[in-house]
Amino acid sequence: MSLTxxxxxxxxxxxxxxxxPEESDRxxxxxxxxxxxxxxxxxxxxxxxxxxxHPVAAIQDITLRLRPDVxxxxxxxxxxxxxxxxxxxxxxxxxxxxx
Amino acid sequence: xxxxxxxxxxxxxxxxxxxxxTKSKIFSRASVAFGAEPNTQACAVDMALPGTLPVMNIGAVxxxxxxxxxxxxxxxxxxxxxxxxxFYPDLxxxxxxxxxxxxxxxxGEVSFFLEEGQETVRKTVRxxxxxxxxxxxxxxxxxxxxxxxxDLNRAGTPLLEIVTQPDMRSSDxxxxxxxxxHKIVTWIGICDGNMQEGSFRCDANVSVRKPGGELGTRRExxxxxxxxxxxxxxxxxxxxxxxxxxxxxxxxxxxxxPCAPKKTPPTTATFLTRTCPRW
Amino acid sequence: xxxxxxxxxxxxxxxxxxxxxxxxxxxxxxxxxLGGNPHNAFLDIDSEVTLAQAQASDAxxxxxxxxxxxxxxxxxxxxxxTRDFATTAGSKILTGYRSPFDATLVQKLGASALGGAGxxxxxxxxxxEFAMGSANENSAFGKVTNPWDxxxxxxxxxxxxxxxxxxxxxxxxxxxxxxxxIRQPASFCGITGIKPTYGRASxxxxxxxxxxxxxxxxxxxxxxxxxxxxxxxxxxxxxxDSTSLDVPAEDFTASLNGxxxxxxxxxxxxxxxxxxxxxxxxxxxxxxxxxxxxxAKLVPISLPRTELSIPVYxxxxxxxxxxxxxRFDGVKFGHRAKDYTDxxxxxxxxxxxxxxxxxxxRIMTGAYVLSHGYYDAYYLQAQKIRRMIADDFxxxxxxxxxxxxxxxxxxxxxxxxxxxxxVADYLADIFTLPxxxxxxxxxxxxxxxxxxxxxxxxxxxxNYFQEAQLLNAAHRLQQATDWHLRKPEGI
Numbered sequence: 001m002s003l004t005x006x007x008x009x010x011x012x013x014x015x016x017x018x019x020x021p022e023e024s025d026r027x028x029x030x031x032x033x034x035x036x037x038x039x040x041x042x043x044x045x046x047x048x049x050x051x052x053x054h055p056v057a058a059i060q061d062i063t064l065r066l067r068p069d070v071x072x073x074x075x076x077x078x079x080x081x082x083x084x085x086x087x088x089x090x091x092x093x094x095x096x097x098x099x
Numbered sequence: 100x101x102x103x104x105x106x107x108x109x110x111x112x113x114x115x116x117x118x119x120x121t122k123s124k125i126f127s128r129a130s131v132a133f134g135a136e137p138n139t140q141a142c143a144v145d146m147a148l149p150g151t152l153p154v155m156n157i158g159a160v161x162x163x164x165x166x167x168x169x170x171x172x173x174x175x176x177x178x179x180x181x182x183x184x185x186f187y188p189d190l191x192x193x194x195x196x197x198x199x200x201x202x203x204x205x206x207g208e209v210s211f212f213l214e215e216g217q218e219t220v221r222k223t224v225r226x227x228x229x230x231x232x233x234x235x236x237x238x239x240x241x242x243x244x245x246x247x248x249x250d251l252n253r254a255g256t257p258l259l260e261i262v263t264q265p266d267m268r269s270s271d272x273x274x275x276x277x278x279x280x281h282k283i284v285t286w287i288g289i290c291d292g293n294m295q296e297g298s299f300r301c302d303a304n305v306s307v308r309k310p311g312g313e314l315g316t317r318r319e320x321x322x323x324x325x326x327x328x329x330x331x332x333x334x335x336x337x338x339x340x341x342x343x344x345x346x347x348x349x350x351x352x353x354x355x356x357p358c359a360p361k362k363t364p365p366t367t368a369t370f371l372t373r374t375c376p377r378w
Numbered sequence: 379x380x381x382x383x384x385x386x387x388x389x390x391x392x393x394x395x396x397x398x399x400x401x402x403x404x405x406x407x408x409x410x411x412l413g414g415n416p417h418n419a420f421l422d423i424d425s426e427v428t429l430a431q432a433q434a435s436d437a438x439x440x441x442x443x444x445x446x447x448x449x450x451x452x453x454x455x456x457x458x459x460t461r462d463f464a465t466t467a468g469s470k471i472l473t474g475y476r477s478p479f480d481a482t483l484v485q486k487l488g489a490s491a492l493g494g495a496g497x498x499x500x501x502x503x504x505x506x507e508f509a510m511g512s513a514n515e516n517s518a519f520g521k522v523t524n525p526w527d528x529x530x531x532x533x534x535x536x537x538x539x540x541x542x543x544x545x546x547x548x549x550x551x552x553x554x555x556x557x558x559x560i561r562q563p564a565s566f567c568g569i570t571g572i573k574p575t576y577g578r579a580s581x582x583x584x585x586x587x588x589x590x591x592x593x594x595x596x597x598x599x600x601x602x603x604x605x606x607x608x609x610x611x612x613x614x615x616x617x618x619d620s621t622s623l624d625v626p627a628e629d630f631t632a633s634l635n636g637x638x639x640x641x642x643x644x645x646x647x648x649x650x651x652x653x654x655x656x657x658x659x660x661x662x663x664x665x666x667x668x669x670x671x672x673x674a675k676l677v678p679i680s681l682p683r684t685e686l687s688i689p690v691y692x693x694x695x696x697x698x699x700x701x702x703x704x705r706f707d708g709v710k711f712g713h714r715a716k717d718y719t720d721x722x723x724x725x726x727x728x729x730x731x732x733x734x735x736x737x738x739x740r741i742m743t744g745a746y747v748l749s750h751g752y753y754d755a756y757y758l759q760a761q762k763i764r765r766m767i768a769d770d771f772x773x774x775x776x777x778x779x780x781x782x783x784x785x786x787x788x789x790x791x792x793x794x795x796x797x798x799x800x801v802a803d804y805l806a807d808i809f810t811l812p813x814x815x816x817x818x819x820x821x822x823x824x825x826x827x828x829x830x831x832x833x834x835x836x837x838x839x840x841n842y843f844q845e846a847q848l849l850n851a852a853h854r855l856q857q858a859t860d861w862h863l864r865k866p867e868g869i
Contacts, residue, residue: 001501015700015745016186031743032180033801034692041667041689042755044763048817051761053590055576055817056623058768063732065620069158069849071123071130075141080146082139084490085714090137091248094188094708095721097238104614147705149472150459150481150583152619184748186725193704249709333465 003032100301110314111273112265114223115280116258117290118234118298119162121155125197125233125257126153135295141251142234147191150247159257162289163203163231166259168228169287174209178230188249189236197260204232209281213271224276225264234258253297259289265304265314277301383546384865386448387603390549394449399448401435405498410501410546415534417476417523419542421798422464422499431489431498436756438490445496447487447606451855453551455539456502457509457585458484458594463499467585468507468517468535471732472712481583482615483552483594487607495610500548504538508703509554511535512562512803512829515738521793523533524567526832531791533563539597540567548869549600550607554584555589557691558785558810562823565785565835568824570852570862571597572604573792575621575842576817579608580615588695591814598863601823601852606631608845617811620707630846634853639673641851644778649809655788655829662784665825665836665855671855678773679781683767687811690767692804694815695762699737700744706732721776731770739800767798770792771841780830780851781839784809785822789832806834813839823852823862832860 010027012019019027054062077090086093125129127144144151167174179201182194207226236254237245244266261280267273281299285292292299306317382404393399407426428451435449459465459477466472470734480488488527490496494618506516514522522537524530525545532541540563543551553560555573564571573595584594596607613627643866645666666676708714708728717726733741747756774781788808796802813820818839825836840848856862 002343003746007710010719011742011745012748014749015279015741016328016722016725016729017706017733017741018723018730019738023735023738024662027739029561030748030800032740034743034804037801038693038756039765041492041650041686041693044759046759046766049208049765051758052765052768053761054621054814055590055768056842058765058772059497060671064155064158064618064626066157066554067154067751068126068750069121069123069156069615071128071132071426072122073129073140075139075806076142076478077136077138077329078140080143080148081710082478083711085712088243090139090186091239091250092138093246094246095247095718095724096243096245097188097721139644146710147481148459148477148711149465149467149475149705150477150479150584150694152582152621154620182701184704186704186722187709188709188721191705193707194701249627293855 003028003035100167102190103310106309108310109268110265110306110308111267111270112304113263113267113273113276114302114304115162115261115277116234116300117261117284119159119257119259119289120291121156121162121257123156123158123329124230124255126154126160127153127255129255131256134254137248137250145191145251145323147193156257159231160203162257163229165287165289166229166284167204167207169283170207170209170354171228172229173205175201176207177201180231187235189238189251189254191236191251191254191331195233195235196270198230199234204229204230207279209276209279209283211275213275222272222275224266225261226270227264229259232258232260246320273303383411384486385549386600387447387598387606387859388548388600390450391447391606391673392437392680396445397439401498402429402437404449405432405451405500408500408548414547416497416523416547417528417541418520419504419522419538419545419547420453420501421466421468421504421519423707424463427462428498428500434489434491435496435498443490444508445490445494447610448490448496450497450550451500451548452487452497452607453500453503453539453542453548454484455505455536455551455553457505457554457587457598458500458552459585460484460502461585463502464610465585466501466519467509468505468519469732469734470518470713471706471729475712476584478816479583482580482618483611485585486610487552487612490651495529497685503542503551505534506535506648507737507748508585508699509535509556509559509592510699510736510740512558512807513791514563515793516734517651518734519713524790524839525792525869526568527790527830530792530832531566533566533790536563536571536597536810540569540571541562543567543569543597543599544866546865550596552594552602552611553597554592554594555814556593556695558807559815560595560597561785561820561837562807564822565837566790568833568835568861568864569597569822570601570604570821571595572608572845573814573819573823574608574612574845575623575819576597577621578612578625578843578845580619580622582615582618586699589702590698591695591835596717601821601849601856602631602634604821605634605853606850609850610772613847618737625843627847637673637706637855638669638851641669641674641780642677642778643669644677644679644774646679646681646774646780646781646783647784648681648685653787653808655828656787658788658834661826661828661834662836666782666860668855672858674851677778677844679778681770681774681812682813683763683770685809686763687767687815688804689809690760691807691811691815692743693756696740696744697747698744699755700741700748703737703741724728736800736845763816767812771812771816771818771839775841780848783837783839785835786810786835789828789830789834793825809837818842819845819848821848823855824864826861
């Protein structure tokens with residue numbers, strides 16, 4: 001299982017990462033090197049095994065906790081927006097969104 | 100027996116996003132009240148600040164179950180939440196928490212009466228599923244030159260996405276279904292049904308085929324915000340090669356691949372999928 | 379009374395309670411040692427904030443409303459968000475970020491007026507970027523050096539925390555452990571650290587790397603100190619963290635002195651194979667002999683899928699990370715690129731500029747294994763093998779009480795030695811990954827010295843919720859040996 005430069009370009013786009021050409025090349029080599037050790041994993045027979053999302057599910061049934069429907073968060077806009085790169089009239093500014 | 104339009108059978112499926120009438124958001128304790136000043140109802144969790152985590156609102160789950168019971172659906176004892184990953188400014192985490200493989204409500208049906216000529220006919224639309232998910236924020240374009248303003252008040256509002264089988268065969272049926280669904284969700288009290296405020300949003304999937312033949316290319320109409328709109332739209336779709344811009348409203352719920360307006364060649368009945376200013 | 383910096387958390391807490399020293403004196407003493415930021419251990423220090431907290435502690439001590447660790451200093455790994463200090467997670471993408479809230483674990487150790495243990499924060503500690511790394515060479519703000527040999531790595535990702543404790547810059551620190559990031563740096567720096575059972579310590583406010591693996595825990599010089607901090611850190615956080623288990627807080631110091639006569643210590647054969655360096659093996663053999671002298675029994679066991687834990691972890695963790703790091707997009711907080719053509723370009727440049735190479739690599743790997751067509755073959759397969767690994771441990775625990783082994787195949791390597799070969803780093807995680815995948819509690823404690831005089835850590839792995847037993851076993855060894863008391867030259 002070997003990735004191609006096209007795969008790297010596709011994933012970089014999916015992940016919204018701009019890669020320089022040398023970076024892309026290096027990324028390709030390193031990720032392919034990594035997938036070399038993944039082969040052993042592919043070969044394991046896992047028929048009938050349930051995937052494990054929460055580790056403690058190995059010994060107990062884990063279900064999602066539900067909280068009461070109460071609106072208790074105060075308006076903390078200024079505090080929450082303190083580190084925002086661009087804010088105007090309470091709105092986060094971004095380059096125009098084309099829909 | 101389906102009505103044929105120019106020899107073609109019209110096949111319509113509906114996807115409705117109903118905002119659930121909880122007091123707080125699906126994964127945070129911020130209020131969902133409509134009309135607040137921008138970002139005053141977006142807490143740290145809604146803004147996806149580093150280190151924040153979702154905690155599920157029981158009110159959303161209860162309302163989903165109530166809907167499932169109302170339409171005679173199967174309620175999954177165990178359903179799973181998944182992340183839909185994509186980048187959009189009104190999607191603060193870079194993913195939407197939704198349900199993919201095992202939704203909370205499966206199957207079910209909605210029935211209504213329709214005048215067909217002189218007769219009153221009972222129609223039933225089967226539902227494929229209804230699942231819980233979180234709403235995205237809003238993008239505002241009008242006041243900013245070359246930029247958009249993002250308001251995350253709506254981000255995290257609980258939604259029930261209700262998906263039908265492609266059981267409808269005319270725009271009248273589609274409208275009747277939408278009206279009936281609207282009645283159900285408002286009557287059982289899980290949604291306030293206020294379309295102006297975006298509490299009840301419908302998307303229609305339309306395609307055409309020769310009777311007995313395969314379904315043709317599917318086109319999606321987004322954000323039908325009133326039944327008048329829904330009717331006009333599905334009618335214009337099945338009418339001819341009209342390239343009249345459809346009516347729909349803003350803002351759009353963010354979609355995985357937001358695209359620029361597309362013109363499609365008038366070979367099959369098609370139309371544009373884009374948002375236009377509110378009319 | 380020893381010099382302040384040689385005192386343990388327990389000793390400092392006692393000295394403060396009995397008014398032998400004030401919190402302000404203690405804080406001042408430690409702050410003085412931070413001048414010049416030895417080992418590049420810290421990322422943010424603010425003496426005004428620290429002294430204000432110390433003053434508040436002195437008031438609580440005087441009023442008799444002190445917390446159990448009132449006035450004792452602590453440093454927080456920079457993946458814990460804090461209101462009063464910057465938070466970067468070791469990354470440029472969070473330049474200038476100020477969190478409006480404190481992480482739950484920071485609260486639990488912090489101001490006693492707010493229900494915490496009363497510790498005083500000295501600052502934020504350096505770490506690998508977003509906790510991804512095994513040497514603290516991936517921080518955007520420079521490498522951390524090992525106080526035992528500044529030409530060597532301190533381990534990672536909690537390298538700053540380990541170095542700060544080893545160099546006596548702080549008596550204790552918080553770390554996080556996703557694949558070994560508390561245990562391995564503790565081993566490399568000759569200190570003690572523990573990762574609790576997954577779900578026992580709240581992840582709220584702990585910047586997420588891999589959600590199903592991350593756990594916060596204490597790092598200090600003794601098992602007793604770790605027990606004191608862990609007791610304050612563990613406990614349900616039901617309102618804020620859905621993965622937090624409804625298991626009551628526990629006093630892990632209560633059974634520290636219990637006898638370990640008859641304790642069955644499982645020794646996995648896969649942990650003592652060819653890859654283990656001879657000097658590490660020798661140190662561990664000596665440590666295990668000490669355990670036998672204390673009455674414990676060594677039991678041979680097998681963890682057959684040990685090697686598989688490497689690909690399984692490096693599929694699961696990057697997959698979860700790629701999603702968790704999507705929120706860093708230049709919209710709501712942190713770095714935004716200066717020049718871009720449109721929205722998509724803004725995203726791409728912002729993230730390219732803000733993230734380092736290792737982070738980008740893991741995001742790419744993660745996005746690939748989650749993408750259409752590959753999810754089943756990679757992510758799902760890995761989660762299934764994960765369950766098998768967890769089952770292997772349950773099987774092993776039928777014939778032993780705790781499992782002992784190395785933390786890493788070697789002592790700390792030289793800075794820059796593994797540059798350009800990330801897979802070499804991954805392979806060295808082989809002994810810590812299995813317990814992470816299973817969600818079991820794991821500890822590292824000093825077990826002597828290896829090549830070049832560098833510390834060697836011994837790993838103890840317990841069954842779910844058995845932290846008290848691990849700490850007890852560690853404490854008994856520390857009563858019988860003095861490896862944990864040694865300190866680097868010149869400290």
